[in-house]
Amino acid sequence: MPLLGHLSLWLAFLVGLWGAITGFAGGAPPQGRADLQQSARYATFAMFGALVVAVISLEIAIFRHDFSLEYVAAYTSRNLPTFYLWSALYAGQKGSLLFWATVLSLFAALVQAMTSGRHRVYLPYVAAVTCAVATFFITVMLFAANPFERLAFVPLDGRGMNPQLQNPGMVFHPPMLYLGYISITIPFAFAIAALLSKRLDSDWLVAIRKWTLVSWLFLSIGLLIGMWWAYVELGWGGYWAWDPVENAALLPWLVMTAFLHSVMIQEKRGMLKKWNLALIIGAWLLSIFGTFITRSGVIASVHSFTQSSVGYFFLVFLVLAAALSFWLYASRLPLLEADATLESMVSREASFLFNNLLLIGIAFSVLWGTLFPILSEAIKGTKIMVGPPFFNQVNVPLGLALLAMTGIGPLIAWRRASIPNLRRQFAVPLTSGVFVLLILLVAGVRDIGALMAAGIGGFVLGTVGQEFARGARARYRQYGESTPYAIIQLLTRNRRRYGGYIVHVAIVLLFVAFAGMSFKTETEATLRPGESAELKGRDGHVYTFTHLGISQYNALNRQVTAALIDVRRDGKAIGRLRTEKRQHVDALGNNTFEPSTEVGIMSGLRVDLYVVLAGLVNGTEQAVFRFTINPLVWWVWFGGFVLVIGGLIVLWPGGAAVAVKGSRAPSTQAGYTVKLEAER
Amino acid sequence: MLATEWYNTNMKAGTKFALGAVLIVGSVGYLMASGIKQTGQYFLTPSELAQRVSADPSFYDLGLKVGARVVPGTVSKEIATQTLRFHITDGTVNYPVVFKGLPPDTFTDSVEVVVEGRLQRDGVIHATNVLAKCGSRYEAVPKA
Numbered sequence: 037m038p039l040l041g042h043l044s045l046w047l048a049f050l051v052g053l054w055g056a057i058t059g060f061a062g063g064a065p066p067q068g069r070a071d072l073q074q075s076a077r078y079a080t081f082a083m084f085g086a087l088v089v090a091v092i093s094l095e096i097a098i099f100r101h102d103f104s105l106e107y108v109a110a111y112t113s114r115n116l117p118t119f120y121l122w123s124a125l126y127a128g129q130k131g132s133l134l135f136w137a138t139v140l141s142l143f144a145a146l147v148q149a150m151t152s153g154r155h156r157v158y159l160p161y162v163a164a165v166t167c168a169v170a171t172f173f174i175t176v177m178l179f180a181a182n183p184f185e186r187l188a189f190v191p192l193d194g195r196g197m198n199p200q201l202q203n204p205g206m207v208f209h210p211p212m213l214y215l216g217y218i219s220i221t222i223p224f225a226f227a228i229a230a231l232l233s234k235r236l237d238s239d240w241l242v243a244i245r246k247w248t249l250v251s252w253l254f255l256s257i258g259l260l261i262g263m264w265w266a267y268v269e270l271g272w273g274g275y276w277a278w279d280p281v282e283n284a285a286l287l288p289w290l291v292m293t294a295f296l297h298s299v300m301i302q303e304k305r306g307m308l309k310k311w312n313l314a315l316i317i318g319a320w321l322l323s324i325f326g327t328f329i330t331r332s333g334v335i336a337s338v339h340s341f342t343q344s345s346v347g348y349f350f351l352v353f354l355v356l357a358a359a360l361s362f363w364l365y366a367s368r369l370p371l372l373e374a375d376a377t378l379e380s381m382v383s384r385e386a387s388f389l390f391n392n393l394l395l396i397g398i399a400f401s402v403l404w405g406t407l408f409p410i411l412s413e414a415i416k417g418t419k420i421m422v423g424p425p426f427f428n429q430v431n432v433p434l435g436l437a438l439l440a441m442t443g444i445g446p447l448i449a450w451r452r453a454s455i456p457n458l459r460r461q462f463a464v465p466l467t468s469g470v471f472v473l474l475i476l477l478v479a480g481v482r483d484i485g486a487l488m489a490a491g492i493g494g495f496v497l498g499t500v501g502q503e504f505a506r507g508a509r510a511r512y513r514q515y516g517e518s519t520p521y522a523i524i525q526l527l528t529r530n531r532r533r534y535g536g537y538i539v540h541v542a543i544v545l546l547f548v549a550f551a552g553m554s555f556k557t558e559t560e561a562t563l564r565p566g567e568s569a570e571l572k573g574r575d576g577h578v579y580t581f582t583h584l585g586i587s588q589y590n591a592l593n594r595q596v597t598a599a600l601i602d603v604r605r606d607g608k609a610i611g612r613l614r615t616e617k618r619q620h621v622d623a624l625g626n627n628t629f630e631p632s633t634e635v636g637i638m639s640g641l642r643v644d645l646y647v648v649l650a651g652l653v654n655g656t657e658q659a660v661f662r663f664t665i666n667p668l669v670w671w672v673w674f675g676g677f678v679l680v681i682g683g684l685i686v687l688w689p690g691g692a693a694v695a696v697k698g699s700r701a702p703s704t705q706a707g708y709t710v711k712l713e714a715e716r
Numbered sequence: 717m718l719a720t721e722w723y724n725t726n727m728k729a730g731t732k733f734a735l736g737a738v739l740i741v742g743s744v745g746y747l748m749a750s751g752i753k754q755t756g757q758y759f760l761t762p763s764e765l766a767q768r769v770s771a772d773p774s775f776y777d778l779g780l781k782v783g784a785r786v787v788p789g790t791v792s793k794e795i796a797t798q799t800l801r802f803h804i805t806d807g808t809v810n811y812p813v814v815f816k817g818l819p820p821d822t823f824t825d826s827v828e829v830v831v832e833g834r835l836q837r838d839g840v841i842h843a844t845n846v847l848a849k850c851g852s853r854y855e856a857v858p859k860a
Contacts, residue, residue, distance in 0.1 A: 272820075381732040393737055397744035404748060409759055419759035421781055426755040430747040437740075560798060560818070630824055650818040653795040660795055662818055 041093030055079025059164025213258025306375030468498030538682030545675030552668030
């Protein structure tokens, strides 16, 4: 089987190369050569087939415990739970490269199969770009990181999987994040195709709108699961540490979010063509940059794979791809003149532009902070590092401004807003924001950041509520629909707009939850069985943690030391927490890896109680614990859930087609204001 | 056009937008510059730190990060007081480190670490944070 896998890789390599060559040479229909175009199309299908065979071969080798393969021996062992044998496919560098290439080829084939109508003219170039990118990944595997590499001898057992990867979150987080990362290649391929074929009207935007949203959604889910994994598995009591690799995943997400907003301006007003193309190209380059950071070890991170020559491949690819894209982009700039100009600073367009600037500003500061050690060393000769304080200091104000734009944007009319219009629009949301602010002030909250987050959050919720209320009222007048039914109708008829508002609600929930983390309290204690520690939470309650005792036992692939803790809130028992130290062992009982920690978490709407067993004192039952009270963490996961729901509503196929303006400027004022007139 | 719509009459929209953009870009730049100034920390190897300290004693008591390898056999843990003592080295210069708190799971006596803290006059680095910068974190360490 490994031989078959290795051969399939070579086959995929050749087919991919062929697809790239024929796709570029075939050019765009109708002038291009139809036979070459068809050939490029089939190449994507063949490449996908070959890579699937390679993946299956590797999985079979993993399930058969074929330790003659270096990859299988390095990441699995005989006693690894079956569940994790699946995720072993992407637990290591080489396998994850194979996974990357396969998913990309899946997208490449899907886009060829699913694209219909007038967007088909882009397909040959899209095939060429996707094949070229996939071929690069296959090249890296074949020449630097072959998952089918054999060992000179066959070990009796493998080294096993790192215990921190043996977590359900780690089974789903990488594929989700990869799906997001990888699917950015499709919008990018369409952008390049539009540039190459010089068909730069709004058509290509429509072709990629859904794909962009798909990657955005996958990236969001991947980030959220990653946060959850960090929270429950790493044991430092938080979910976001501004680690370089986390930042690398956040960067394309920020740029895509900017694109999803600014694309509306191009659709409605024919403006921002250059900007939108630049955003898509930038998002894709950032995704490759993220892959480079993760795999090269150039920036120290807790997430990185082993330092390896793979980094050079990625660096060369990144530089080459950036140079080619920018050259192509620059050569087409004359074709990208806007159809309209900005008419007023108080307009939907302007508010979207400010939103874009803020998102890109945040992305730039995150990139800058991530690269700063390298930059400062190159320029000043000393490595200077910045950490979470830097990112918080910069991004809290920018994030709050962005949150405010979330509420302001939907309230301002396209093209130009009038004063009466503004007054009518802002009254309810502003009142709602001030109301929230007053409640918190009365409740005794004095933290500026939290007050601002909540106040602005109240304003945004007011905006969204007003939008839904007005929409429902209009439907009631027109069709006599009841409010709940009208809201469902709004959501199904105009998914993009109202689904987007749901996402805005999710963003408010997330921001408030993030702000809650500034109220976390923490204590460390060494306790004998029966002894307890007290910790006052910022929710006003006093929590008492009593150490009940230690139990030790063997599980499938580990020796477990577990501590049981009784938890009381203001003296009243509310449950028990359990935290573990795990020493993973191989089939012969020898220790593998360092001991890992299983966190005990009791999650609630207001606070999470979070307990870590740090160790036992000299093997007695006296144990060291860290107790943390994390406010509002539940709301991060709930906000994430709402975000995904909102994204799915926008993405769901069907519904009313959104009219797309062509290259001509629209003669009537589009969208929002027209609706308002009808509502009067 | 109404005279009250000052924002539409006084200046061209493009110019005003440019002002807004400059404001945003400016604040991003300012926040970044001040952020780096206030929170940036030197990242040094033990040799570099020794050099700096001998050249400029103000490097004592300065918050910084030191990246080095833990010297095998020097780790001592006092679980009762949660004090961790170890030595770090880059092959030429060796510094003792004291850390109160819980080390990460990946901390062992031969791992690469990033120690965050201050070098005090007693020649000991008093760490506020220890990160196990384990490049091969997700890959098993072959047991010797």
